[in-house]
Amino acid sequence: MSKTVVLASVVRQESITGMVKKLELSVPEIAREVQAGQFVHLRVADSFYPLLRRPFSIADADAAAGTITLIYRIVGQGTALLARLDCEDFVDCMGPLGTGFSIQGEKPLLVGGGMGLAPLVMLARTLCPRPVEVLMGGRNEQELFWPDIFNNVCQHTHITTDDGSIGRRGFTTDLLPELLTKVKYDIIYACGPQAMLSGVVKIAREFDIPCQVSLEEYMACGIGACLSCTCAVQGGKRRKVCTDGPVFWAGEVIW
Amino acid sequence: MSKTVVLASVVRQESITGMVKKLELSVPEIAREVQAGQFVHLRVADSFYPLLRRPFSIADADAAAGTITLIYRIVGQGTALLARLDCEDFVDCMGPLGTGFSIQGEKPLLVGGGMGLAPLVMLARTLCPRPVEVLMGGRNEQELFWPDIFNNVCQHTHITTDDGSIGRRGFTTDLLPELLTKVKYDIIYACGPQAMLSGVVKIAREFDIPCQVSLEEYMACGIGACLSCTCAVQGGKRRKVCTDGPVFWAGEVIW
Amino acid sequence: MSCAKDMLAVEIAGIKMKTPVMTASGTFGFGLEFIDFIDLKQVGAIVVKGTTLVPRAGNSGRRIAETPAGMLNSIGLENPGVEEFVNQILPQLAQSQVPVIVNIAGNTVEEYGELAARLNLPDVAGLEINISCPNVKQGGIAFGTCPDSAAQVVGAVRVKTNKPVIAKLSPNVTDIVVMAKAVEAAGADAISLINTLLGMAIDIHSWQPVLGNTVGGLSGPAVKPVAVRMVWQVAQAVHVPVIGMGGIMTAADAIEFLLAGASAVSVGTANFINPYAAVNVAEGIRDYLMERGLTHVGEIVGKVGNCL
Amino acid sequence: MSCAKDMLAVEIAGIKMKTPVMTASGTFGFGLEFIDFIDLKQVGAIVVKGTTLVPRAGNSGRRIAETPAGMLNSIGLENPGVEEFVNQILPQLAQSQVPVIVNIAGNTVEEYGELAARLNLPDVAGLEINISCPNVKQGGIAFGTCPDSAAQVVGAVRVKTNKPVIAKLSPNVTDIVVMAKAVEAAGADAISLINTLLGMAIDIHSWQPVLGNTVGGLSGPAVKPVAVRMVWQVAQAVHVPVIGMGGIMTAADAIEFLLAGASAVSVGTANFINPYAAVNVAEGIRDYLMERGLTHVGEIVGKVGNCL
Numbered sequence A, B: 001m002s003k004t005v006v007l008a009s010v011v012r013q014e015s016i017t018g019m020v021k022k023l024e025l026s027v028p029e030i031a032r033e034v035q036a037g038q039f040v041h042l043r044v045a046d047s048f049y050p051l052l053r054r055p056f057s058i059a060d061a062d063a064a065a066g067t068i069t070l071i072y073r074i075v076g077q078g079t080a081l082l083a084r085l086d087c088e089d090f091v092d093c094m095g096p097l098g099t100g101f102s103i104q105g106e107k108p109l110l111v112g113g114g115m116g117l118a119p120l121v122m123l124a125r126t127l128c129p130r131p132v133e134v135l136m137g138g139r140n141e142q143e144l145f146w147p148d149i150f151n152n153v154c155q156h157t158h159i160t161t162d163d164g165s166i167g168r169r170g171f172t173t174d175l176l177p178e179l180l181t182k183v184k185y186d187i188i189y190a191c192g193p194q195a196m197l198s199g200v201v202k203i204a205r206e207f208d209i210p211c212q213v214s215l216e217e218y219m220a221c222g223i224g225a226c227l228s229c230t231c232a233v234q235g236g237k238r239r240k241v242c243t244d245g246p247v248f249w250a251g252e253v254i255w
Numbered sequence C, D: 001m002s003c004a005k006d007m008l009a010v011e012i013a014g015i016k017m018k019t020p021v022m023t024a025s026g027t028f029g030f031g032l033e034f035i036d037f038i039d040l041k042q043v044g045a046i047v048v049k050g051t052t053l054v055p056r057a058g059n060s061g062r063r064i065a066e067t068p069a070g071m072l073n074s075i076g077l078e079n080p081g082v083e084e085f086v087n088q089i090l091p092q093l094a095q096s097q098v099p100v101i102v103n104i105a106g107n108t109v110e111e112y113g114e115l116a117a118r119l120n121l122p123d124v125a126g127l128e129i130n131i132s133c134p135n136v137k138q139g140g141i142a143f144g145t146c147p148d149s150a151a152q153v154v155g156a157v158r159v160k161t162n163k164p165v166i167a168k169l170s171p172n173v174t175d176i177v178v179m180a181k182a183v184e185a186a187g188a189d190a191i192s193l194i195n196t197l198l199g200m201a202i203d204i205h206s207w208q209p210v211l212g213n214t215v216g217g218l219s220g221p222a223v224k225p226v227a228v229r230m231v232w233q234v235a236q237a238v239h240v241p242v243i244g245m246g247g248i249m250t251a252a253d254a255i256e257f258l259l260a261g262a263s264a265v266s267v268g269t270a271n272f273i274n275p276y277a278a279v280n281v282a283e284g285i286r287d288y289l290m291e292r293g294l295t296h297v298g299e300i301v302g303k304v305g306n307c308l
């Protein structure tokens, strides 16, 4: 599973909502190797502006077609430049990076918030034919375009929105205990904002269900060389989110 | 003749040779006002890379159509980015800048070398219906695409190339004394490399013919504020190439 | 009453400005170069090009070079001298009714004093002492990197003028706070920073320095993090107002300086790229304040680390 | 005989390198992070992450921020400590047959000496003394901005090792030449520069410093003009070789440093963007020499101002 830097060509770029886009890249070297939860590190401009690469989870991959899919939100200059890419443009792509999800159990629950749902798409596909359920949260109906994406790869989606415009009103962490009481899930995979993750981890611990979380950190190198992304773990040590993670067992991380 | 900054839209961009391109911009505010010898200052990217604007002579203008034409050579990063512009793209354009040629005399000779020929195109058109002759120099035939451009706007072109592949072998300054001996030109307008200009000025002085030269300098602001472009003139003073020039009377400049 | 005009009005060392956005010396000419683009009255104050006792031709050879997100300059204080400035330029500039601050540079302590005396004129709103120009061999940078000489220069100016005196600091020092305290103690009414960082570029084809003067001053976005850091350090250490500059291109950049502790800011290199920069930056600051329900720019000065 | 391999071979303070392109401390991990991309033997020398006597967790909060053509970092010298380095990492790295230079950082003069003693090992090619880290409160920068303490640190290391000693200078000083002469006099075999410029960024939405540590070190293309200037100043003033760094992204950048007087260069921030950077830069230097009919990289060192 060696890392490479390749010029990936854009196969398709489409808008999901005003600010969220889906980018399909042809990059067989990575599509072949990638495991759910890994990410790519893109150089969005051949310029010093922006200078650093940008990390994006691999939301899906098709080894046969040699393509990977990213789902990203335009939040700043780097993602704005990414959004300008057209079919047949090239983008400098490093990957696959990081340590992905560890596939186990028989009855998984995936919990995702915001753009944290991206890596869960590929995870859900990887978990097939297990009966995958996804608990997803977002601010409002508009932001919750995710059910459409997950419908093909999972059995059931549970939805919460902050404003109740779709699904249950509240946070994923409000609905989670209820789900765990009803169904005997044997593993939880979570990705999303820090606040959501710590909530999920706490509930998983209460219900005594193993839980993996995918973390986000500001990254320079993406390959373990700069130490910009390290996080404190049990035992007074620190680990690198870019190589030891982004996926960690919940018990390892200090919240 | 006030200066403005406007978003000019690209009407046409075409290659003249591999590295020389012609760019037609729609920018009525400037097309209306410009005088031969003036220039525009372009911001080629909405980025800090490159940071500064780039100056280009206005090679031609069509007040009715509201367009100006630039002829430029790709020499570095700024011009490379300029060359990527497509029809309907926009470029941030400041102009018209500088003091152009002073139109006078009845029998003008225009002397140009390399990209210095660009502003002479508009000058030739402006001098119509006077019988304009152009003495042009370049490295080789390939670089001398200029006769095609000048044919519509002048009576006669005299050509020199360093390698003799077209026209007379040698420099414009080799042919110039000969021309001045044969024909009674009453004014010389010159634009091109420093070495050519100083040669032309010396010969013009010997033949006692008034001469205007257009200078080039590294420019930051283009509007007289930074003093990056000043040159020494007679009387121990300095003048700004961007506002007092780029066109000066030969006698004023110190060579 | 939070009228949109008052939101931005500030008074720095007794100089009343309509906005906290000034223009940096050497980057705005004598202001008049910009009248095709902006109404000078919309600028907080204009700091004119460094002025010397006698006219200076400046450095020879190439004077600017572009660098990543920055530029090097080695103008070398080309200027018409204080006489011509006072007689020819100042009367014109005065008509635009914007505070005019004269940036002065001398070769000796006495020259600074003389310049100050010569500029005790009604049309001069204040003096900015350039003890930090990296482009002049004698004086300049030498004064700017030694706290004692910097204090001497400020003292010499102080005794010769009743105008507000702004000391402009060089970033090319080990401890900017020591410099700031020295000029404050010597009587500076305000401190402006940063001047340019000393830099160099080499043409790898010709093997020659790109600039005629070999070295030059680095300015532009590249230096902003250094400038913000120094403004933050100085603002905590002195009691006089700080004028922040270095790489301000947008209102967001200016707000960083204000939060760091600058009471006003200057726009420099940005003027070359966008002649409306000083006005755009002021408008952007106003928008920022309004979006947050703030009523005056002073409410954000030095607020880094606080909560909105 | 100008075999393509020999063109780039250099010996810096007794350390034999296949190319004059090293990797800068803190930007290349322990080298092993790059083996998927390059054969480490193709690198001149690897300077590993700053190593301390006891393990350090580094700074908390956000550690990097992007700035125009640059980045700020405040890693805070996170490292596993010299024991783990020696026992776990060095043996692996030694297998790659590339000179390994250990960057050392202490809180006291004695700690530097102890580190040097602990690293007197066959697999260590040399020591780089980090007297200039802006991210550690105690020590670090303090040593790096005072010539006497810098000399003391170098002296303490000198007596404890027979390895080549490289002193790494901070650019955050008024006079880099004074610092260079001080460490040379104290026994440094080579001088490397520049470390990062102290900078700061503020989040204008939250009003908080972007970095957890408030300030951080600026690196990348933005700082190149400052770095080239300092290398040029130092190379003229000392007799030991200079290792130049600061914003090198391409061979052209590296050649600027060589012309300015650096005998070797280090690639830093560029490694994050292009993991092949050190190799690409070396190849580009070779092409440059060949195009000009030169036979060895030494022929361009310090040649600024000369004619090709």
Ligand SMILES: Cc1cc2nc3c(=O)[nH]c(=O)nc-3n(C[C@H](O)[C@H](O)[C@H](O)COP(=O)(O)OP(=O)(O)OC[C@H]3O[C@@H](n4cnc5c(N)ncnc54)[C@H](O)[C@@H]3O)c2cc1C
Pocket (backbone or CB within 6 Å): A039, A050, A052, A053, A054, A055, A056, A057, A058, A070, A071, A072, A073, A074, A075, A076, A077, A078, A079, A080, A115, A118, A119, A215, A216, A217, A218, A219, A246, D066
């Ligand atoms: C492992 C990993 C996977 C990610 N996967 C996705 C994804 O699938 N979809 C998606 O929309 N976003 C994802 N992100 C976040 C994404 O990297 C940022 O949104 C993006 O870098 C923003 O760049 P920008 O230039 O537009 O924003 P700016 O805010 O201008 O970026 C400035 C700097 O901050 C960094 N940065 C900004 N936001 C983040 C963030 N949330 N996490 C880490 N660094 C950040 C940038 O990389 C850059 O260095 C992921 C982040 C990580 C670490």
Ligand SMILES: Cc1cc2nc3c(=O)[nH]c(=O)nc-3n(C[C@H](O)[C@H](O)[C@H](O)COP(=O)(O)OP(=O)(O)OC[C@H]3O[C@@H](n4cnc5c(N)ncnc54)[C@H](O)[C@@H]3O)c2cc1C
Pocket (backbone or CB within 6 Å): B039, B050, B052, B053, B054, B055, B056, B057, B058, B070, B071, B072, B073, B074, B075, B076, B077, B078, B079, B080, B115, B118, B119, B215, B216, B217, B218, B219, B246, C066
């Ligand atoms: C008044 C004026 C009119 C000009 N008209 C034309 C024209 O009609 N056609 C044309 O091809 N070129 C013209 N030039 C030159 C043109 O400005 C440069 O070729 C261009 O700026 C190069 O930019 P770059 O980023 O590609 O090159 P780089 O070499 O990367 O530029 C680096 C820096 O040097 C400056 N620079 C580089 N070459 C020159 C130069 N010859 N003169 C001044 N500054 C330079 C750039 O503006 C930039 O600031 C003119 C220059 C001036 C001053």
Ligand SMILES: Cc1cc2nc3c(=O)[nH]c(=O)nc-3n(C[C@H](O)[C@H](O)[C@H](O)COP(=O)(O)O)c2cc1C
Pocket (backbone or CB within 6 Å): B226, C024, C025, C026, C027, C049, C050, C051, C073, C075, C077, C103, C130, C133, C168, C194, C195, C196, C218, C219, C220, C221, C223, C245, C246, C247, C248, C266, C267, C268, C269, C270
């Ligand atoms: C071309 C140029 C000329 C300058 N001339 C002066 C000067 O005469 N006096 C002075 O104090 N500062 C001078 N400066 C420094 C600026 O006033 C300012 O301190 C510096 O450029 C940092 O701000 P910026 O990054 O916004 O440009 C000059 C800067 C530039 C770019």
Ligand SMILES: Cc1cc2nc3c(=O)[nH]c(=O)nc-3n(C[C@H](O)[C@H](O)[C@H](O)COP(=O)(O)O)c2cc1C
Pocket (backbone or CB within 6 Å): A226, D024, D025, D026, D027, D049, D050, D051, D073, D075, D077, D103, D130, D133, D168, D194, D195, D196, D218, D219, D220, D221, D223, D245, D246, D247, D248, D266, D267, D268, D269, D270
């Ligand atoms: C993330 C990061 C970590 C660094 N850590 C160290 C360090 O531990 N010791 C040290 O001497 N320099 C350290 N540096 C400084 C670099 O070695 C180098 O001097 C500096 O970054 C300038 O080079 P560059 O612009 O090519 O990156 C670090 C730089 C960065 C960006």
Ligand code: FES
Pocket (backbone or CB within 6 Å): A218, A219, A220, A221, A222, A223, A224, A225, A226, A227, A228, A229, A230, A240, A241, A242, A243
């Ligand atoms: S991003 Fe560099 S170590 Fe993780």
Ligand code: FES
Pocket (backbone or CB within 6 Å): B218, B219, B220, B221, B222, B223, B224, B225, B226, B227, B228, B229, B230, B240, B241, B242, B243
């Ligand atoms: S380019 Fe600024 S004064 Fe001429």
